[in-house]
Every structure is written in C-alpha cells, then in structure tokens.
Amino acid sequence: QKEVEQNSGPLSVPEGAIASLNCTYSDRVSQSFFWYRQYSGKSPELIMSIYSNGDKEDGRFTAQLNKASQYVSLLIRDSQPSDSATYLCAVNRGSYIPTFGRGTSLIVHP
Amino acid sequence: SQTIHQWPATLVQPVGSPLSLECTVEGTSNPNLYWYRQAAGRGLQLLFYSVGIGQISSEVPQNLSASRPQDRQFILSSKKLLLSDSGFYLCAWSVFLGVNTEAFFGQGTRLTVV
Numbered sequence: 678q679k680e681v682e683q684n685s686g687p688l689s690v691p692e693g694a695i696a697s698l699n700c701t702y703s704d705r706v707s708q709s710f711f712w713y714r715q716y717s718g719k720s721p722e723l724i725m726s727i728y729s730n731g732d733k734e735d736g737r738f739t740a741q742l743n744k745a746s747q748y749v750s751l752l753i754r755d756s757q758p759s760d761s762a763t764y765l766c767a768v769n770r771g772s773y774i775p776t777f778g779r780g781t782s783l784i785v786h787p
Numbered sequence: 788s789q790t791i792h793q794w795p796a797t798l799v800q801p802v803g804s805p806l807s808l809e810c811t812v813e814g815t816s817n818p819n820l821y822w823y824r825q826a827a828g829r830g831l832q833l834l835f836y837s838v839g840i841g842q843i844s845s846e847v848p849q850n851l852s853a854s855r856p857q858d859r860q861f862i863l864s865s866k867k868l869l870l871s872d873s874g875f876y877l878c879a880w881s882v883f884l885g886v887n888t889e890a891f892f893g894q895g896t897r898l899t900v901v
Contacts, residue, residue: 708886709886709887709888711889711890718897719894719895720877720892720893720894720895721831721877721892722892723889723890723891726887726889728886728887765830765831767890769886769888772883772885772886772888773819773838773881773883773888773890774821774833774836775821775833775879775881775890776833777823777830777831778830779829779830780830
C-alpha cells in the first residue's frame with residue numbers, strides 16, 4: 678500500500694463550482710498534512726496545512742482532516758480557470774519528512 | 788524572509804557525464820534540506836534529506852549522491868548520468884517546528900539526459 682494515495686484525475690469542474698480533492702494515507706501516527714499546488718512546469722507551492730481533525734478555511738480553500746478514517750481533503754470554492762493545476766497531498770513522515778502522493782490534476786473550464 | 792535558490796533551471800547532459808546541482812537557502816539557520824525528483828507524469832520521490840552539515844540520509848540507492856558542505860547549501864551530484872536520471876529535480880527546505888514543520892520548494896532544475 679502506498680503511503681499517500683490520490684486519484685490522478687483529471688478532475689474537471691465548471692468555473693464557479695466546488696472542486697473536491699481527496700487523499701488517503703497509511704501511517705496512523707501521521708500528524709501533519711499539507712496541500713501543494715503545482716502548475717505545469719513549475720515547482721510545488723504550499724497552499725494549506727492542517728494538523729487537527731475538522732476543517733480549516735483559508736479564503737476559497739478548505740482543508741478537511743479525519744484522522745480516524747486517515748483521510749484528508751481539499752475543497753476549492755468558486756473554482757477559477759487559474760486554479761487548474763495538479764494538487765499534491767503530503768504527509769510528514771516523522772516530524773519533518775514530507776511524503777507526497779502522485780497528485781490530482783484539476784481542470785476548471787469556463 | 789526565507790528564500791531558496793536552485794540552479795540551473797534547465798540542463799541537458801549526455802549519458803555518462805557528471806552532474807552537480809546546487810541549492811542554497813537564505814534567511815534561516817540550520818534548515819532541514821531535501822532533494823526530490825519528479826519523473827514525467829509521476830509523483831515526488833524523496834532522494835536525500837539532511838538535518839545538518841555533513842549529515843545526509845539517502846532514501847533511494849542509485850548513482851546519485853548529496854552533500855551539505857555548509858549550513859544552507861545542499862548539492863546533488865552524479866559521477867555518470869544515466870538516461871533514467873532525467874526528470875525535474877527539486878530542492879526543498881524546512882525548519883523544525885514540531886507538528887507545524889512545513890517544507891518549501893525551490894524553482895527546480897529540469898534535467899534531460901541524452
């Protein structure tokens with residue numbers, strides 16, 4: 678079983694809709710969870726961190742964490758074409774070693 | 788504020804040639820440093836990480852090596868490149884803050900071995 682799993686997509690949503698990106702992880706002791714956005718040809722950019730069960734909101738982005746189910750998600754409200762990118766889920770192994778999923782490609786069409 | 792510099796941005800090298808990629812971090816002390824590789828259409832693979840000068844941990848045995856000669860400098864090397872070494876190489880840094888430790892990436896080096 679891979680440590681961090683994501684559906685590769687692509688996930689296609691219309692402009693203005695809510696995009697929902699999901700991630701599962703295998704290590705029950707993981708405490709830190711991150712979402713990175715990667716535009717084509719560019720390096721990943723950290724957009725959200727979450728450490729406690731529940732929701733964390735930042736602008737149009739909401740991260741959700743359920744440690745019992747080993748599940749973390751990212752919701753993007755009012756999706757824009759500029760949100761089209763690959764979204765990488767990462768989980769810290771130990772305290773400081775990020776392990777990444779393969780990423781989900783998001784396409785927001787006008 | 789902290790910044791990370793990685794160079795070169797692109798590199799085309801023949802098979803069997805050596806490699807040296809350099810990464811430096813500014814604005815922080817004693818960072819954790821990482822080298823990742825992203826092959827086309829694949830996820831980020833951790834190659835090496837370092838928690839201090841001269842301390843290197845290797846994740847994947849291969850013909851690559853890493854060194855940390857200074858606190859904020861991390862170098863990825865190879866004596867002889869293989870075709871399979873092609874990919875997008877990313878340096879990253881973090882500062883240990885317990886559960887709040889976040890990693891940030893440099894701009895990456897796209898390596899093509901021909």
